[in-house]
Amino acid sequence: MSKERERGMSVIVKTVTRLTVGLILLYGVYVVLHGHITPGGGFAGGVIIALSFINLDLAFGKRVSSGILSKEGTGVIEAMGALLFLALALIGMKYGIFFKNFMHPDGEPGELVSAGIIPLENIAIALKVGAGLFGIFLTLIAAQKFEAEKK
Amino acid sequence: MIELYVLLGLMIAGAVIAVEVKNLLSAVVAVGVVGLGLSVVFLLLKAPDVALTQLVVEIAAVILLIRATLHRDIASKFLGNRPFGAFVAFIFLVLTTYAGVLIFKSGMPPFGEPLMAVSRFYPLNALEGTGAMNVVTSVILDYRAYDTLGEATVLFTAVVGVLTVMRKMGRKKDLQENDE
Numbered sequence: 001m002s003k004e005r006e007r008g009m010s011v012i013v014k015t016v017t018r019l020t021v022g023l024i025l026l027y028g029v030y031v032v033l034h035g036h037i038t039p040g041g042g043f044a045g046g047v048i049i050a051l052s053f054i055n056l057d058l059a060f061g062k063r064v065s066s067g068i069l070s071k072e073g074t075g076v077i078e079a080m081g082a083l084l085f086l087a088l089a090l091i092g093m094k095y096g097i098f099f100k101n102f103m104h105p106d107g108e109p110g111e112l113v114s115a116g117i118i119p120l121e122n123i124a125i126a127l128k129v130g131a132g133l134f135g136i137f138l139t140l141i142a143a144q145k146f147e148a149e150k151k
Numbered sequence: 152m153i154e155l156y157v158l159l160g161l162m163i164a165g166a167v168i169a170v171e172v173k174n175l176l177s178a179v180v181a182v183g184v185v186g187l188g189l190s191v192v193f194l195l196l197k198a199p200d201v202a203l204t205q206l207v208v209e210i211a212a213v214i215l216l217i218r219a220t221l222h223r224d225i226a227s228k229f230l231g232n233r234p235f236g237a238f239v240a241f242i243f244l245v246l247t248t249y250a251g252v253l254i255f256k257s258g259m260p261p262f263g264e265p266l267m268a269v270s271r272f273y274p275l276n277a278l279e280g281t282g283a284m285n286v287v288t289s290v291i292l293d294y295r296a297y298d299t300l301g302e303a304t305v306l307f308t309a310v311v312g313v314l315t316v317m318r319k320m321g322r323k324k325d326l327q328e329n330d331e
Contacts (some may be wrong), residue, residue, distance in 0.1 A: 031203070036283040039199035041291070047207040054214060075314065082307050089300065099296040101281060115283035118292045128303060132310040137215060139317045
C-alpha cells in the first residue's frame with residue numbers, strides 16, 4: 001500500500017492519466033471562468049481542479065504531486081482565496097454597501113468580460129474550494145500512512 | 152416523471168444497503184449510487200448548476216472515502232438485535248407517512264407552482280441588474296452574496312478544523328509519551 005503511495009500505480013494508469021489530466025484541469029478552469037454564462041461556477045469548477053490534482057496524486061504517487069503543490073501551499077492558496085472574496089466585498093463599501101457590484105456595466109451580457117465582479121468572486125471561491133479540498137485529501141492520506149507505519 | 156420515481160427508489164435502496172451491508176467497500180459504492188442518482192434527479196428537475204456540483208462533489212467524496220478510510224482496521228462489530236432502534240425507526244416511519252398523507256391529501260401542487268413574488272423577481276430583473284446570463288450565479292454571488300460568504304466561512308472553518316485535528320505535532324508528542 002505504501003509502496004503504491006510512493007511510486008504510483010501501473011504504467012497503464014500513468015499513461016491514461018498523462019493524456020487526460022490536462023483536459024480535466026482545463027475543463028475546471030473553463031467552468032470557473034464561464035460561471036456567469038453557463039451552468040457551473042466557482043464551487044463546481046474548484047472541485048474539478050482539485051480532482052485533477054487528486055488524479056495526479058493517485059496515479060503518480062506522492063513525490064510528483066507534492067512537487068507541484070505541497071500541503072503548506074494549499075493552505076496559503078486557500079487563505080488567499082478567502083481574503084480575495086472578502087476584499088471584493090469590502091471594496092463595495094466604498095461604493096455604498098457590502099457586496100456592491102461596483103464594476104457592473106462592463107460589457108454585453110453573454111460575453112466573457114461581463115457581470116461586474118461576479119467572475120472575480122467565482123475565481124476567489126474556486127481557489128478556496130479547490131485548495132481546501134486538495135489540502136484535506138493530502139492530510140487524510142498522510143494520516144493513513146502514519147497509522148500504517150505505527151502498526 | 153416515472154424515471155424520477157425509479158431514481159428515488161434506487162437511491163432509497165442504496166441508502167439502506169449502505170447502512171446495512173458489512174463490507175466497507177460495498178457501503179462506499181452504495182453511497183456513491185445515492186449521490187450519482189441525486190445528481191441525475193437534479194438534472195431531471197432542470198437544475199444543471201446543482202447537478203454539476205453534486206456530481207463533482209460526490210466523486211471527490213467517494214475517492215476520499217475509499218483512499219482515506221478503507222484500509223484502516225475498522226472492526227465491524229456485530230451489534231446483535233437492536234429492538235429499541237427498530238421500534239424507534241418503525242414509530243418514525245409511521246409518523247412520517249401519516250404526516251405525508253395529511254399534507255398531500257388534496258394532491259401535490261403542479262411542478263413550479265405557485266410562483267412567489269421573490270422568485271418571480273429574479274428571472275425578470277437579474278440580467279439587467281447584474282449582467283450575468285446565468286441567473287443562479289447572479290443570485291448566489293450578487294443578491295444573496297451574504298449566504299455565499301457564510302458558506303465560504305463554513306468551508307474555511309472545516310478545513311482549518313481538519314488541519315488542526317490531523318496535525319503532526321501532537322502525534323509526535325503522543326508517541327514520545329508512549330515510549331517513556
